[in-house]
Amino acid sequence: MPANPKYLTQSKWQRFAKITAAILGGYLVSISFHLALASWFNRANIIITMAFSGFILWVALMVIAFLAKNGWKIWLIYIVLSCLFSGILYLGQTYNPIAK
Template structure:
């Protein structure tokens, strides 16, 4: 059964923004999340959790990028989330330098 044309993205730039946000932005948030997790807790546990939950989180973020109407807005949201998680990682490294 073919998809309904009104729900498809017509602009090639929007399609590119959604695809790149799904793959690259989702991966960026996944890695930033687990780096923050490792900065505050045991890095060994974070690595084991990343092996299993990382793929699930990445796929979830990929699907979320394709559900959005505007690809550039989802890119902005993903960049803000990654920046926040990077700041959490830096704060964790300053508070727990031995971890």
């Protein structure tokens, strides 16, 4: 049974923004989150755990991107989150250079 057209995104730019935010933005947030954790905690454990939890987080972020009304707002949120996690990563590498 096909989807009701009134619930589908009509704008091609919004569709493009949602798809790219889901794939690329979700991946950037997932990786930056786990790297930020790895800079403060045991690197080996976080990187091994990232193989599973990173994929789960990425899929959850994909779902969130497609549920949103505006794809550009999701891109903005994902970029802000990636920058926040990158800042935490930078601070972790600066103040905790040898995380075990």
